[in-house]
Amino acid sequence: MTISRVLTGITTTGTPHLGNYVGAIRPAVAASQDPEVRSYYFLADLHALIKANDPKRVQQSRLEIAASWLALGLDTDNAIFYRQSDVRETTELAWLLSCVCAKGLMNRAHAYKAAVADNEEAGVPDPDRGITMGLFSYPVLMAADILLFNANRVPVGRDQVQHIEMARDMAGRFNHVYKGDYFALPEAVVDERVQTLNGLDGRKMSKSYDNTIPLFVSEKKLLKLVRKIKTNSLEPGEPKDPETCTLFQIFSAFAGETETADMRRRYAEGIGWGEAKNELFEYLNAHLAGPREEYEKLLADPGHIENVMQKGAERARAEAAERLDRLRSAVGLGRFL
Incomplete structure (x- = not known):
């Protein structure tokens, strides 16, 4: 039996929200329970330093993200769950x-080009200006994350496919220069079935837009956010x-087929927005109540x-x-010996 090696990193710059759960956490938890998959999940805290200069925020985010994944059922016996900064071999x-790695390859990185374009647009x-070596060489560190464990599948969004292609380029170049099969060439896995949720304002749910619904807010706060x-x-x-x-x-991202079909019928019949929001709150609250309780227990026991x-x-x-x-x-x- 061929074991597939899958690797996913979670940047520690914020609090996990519903979009993170649907897009990344839920499929990763399922994969962690598959004996035919060798899964590596890591807190990308070194990557976080590129954007976040607040040590307390990074530290708290690391704790909250780790607690979230554990509360939602990540199988840490089967999968390897670690902090990037704890594995010094990565750097x-x-x-x-x-x-x-050719500098010209890094010059073509989307994030770097976007930062340059912003400066040029601003005159x-x-x-x-303002572009750090961390931002510029981000794809190299990401390649190291992947190649260190010879991951052959890397689930990513379409905006990250270029980084996997760069990792393949670096792996191939290393193999050529040092005349050996040192690295497998990773493949980007873009699952079109994975949903991208909209946020409070109708745009993609993102910390950048400040439109998220955190996974484990209190019932009262959850109701307030749903109503917004x-x-x-x-x-x-x-x-x-x-x-x-x-x-x-x-x-529909949380409900089953039967419940989704029933809600679709109620939309056709003219369900009121107040009722629809109450229904969504009740469903989310019931779905997250157990994990929320476990999450709070974990946060209260950082030693664990x-x-x-x-x-x-x-x-x-x-x-x-x-x-x-x-x-x-x-x-x-x-x-020497």
Whole structure:
């Protein structure tokens, strides 16, 4: 039986929201319980430093994200769950890859080009003003995350496909320069079935837009946020289009086929927006009540979370150290004896 190696990173710059759950956490938890998948899930806290300069925010985000994934059922016996910063081999590999990576490849990275374009649009004389080496070389660190464990499948959104292609380029270049099959070439996995939820204002749910519904807010806060979701001016009794409605989109992301079909019928019959929002709140609250309770228990016991992360780091480092020994020898940095 061929074991598929799947790797996913979670940037620690905020609090997990419903969109994160539907788009990343739920499918990852399911994969972590599959014995035919070797899963690696890590808190991308080194990546977080590119955007976040608030140490308290990064630290709190790491804790909240770890607690969220554990509360939602991540199988840490089957999957390897760790903090990126605990596996120092990642940064060493990033340097080895930097030494075979063409600068021109990094010049084409979408994030870097977007930052340059913003400066040019603002009329800034220096197009690189405010651009750190962390932002510029982000794809190299991401490639190291992937190649360190020879992951062959990397679930990503379409905006991240370029980074996987760059990782393939670096892997191939290293293999060529040092004349060996040191790295497998990873494949981007873009699952079109994975939903992207809209937020309170109808745009994509994102921390950048400040329109998110955090996963584990209190019942009172959850109700308040659901009631803030933007709707149109159609009155009760008037048929409504579920395909253009954020309320229906979120409901159907959590509900089963039968419940979704029933709600679609009620939209056709003219359900009122107040009733639709109450229905969504009740459904979300029931779905999240158990995990919310577990989440609060975990946050109250950070020592337990730390133990889980340390065990994950030990497993990750055992594998990473063995691979780095081979790579050090390949580039001439091996032991004398």
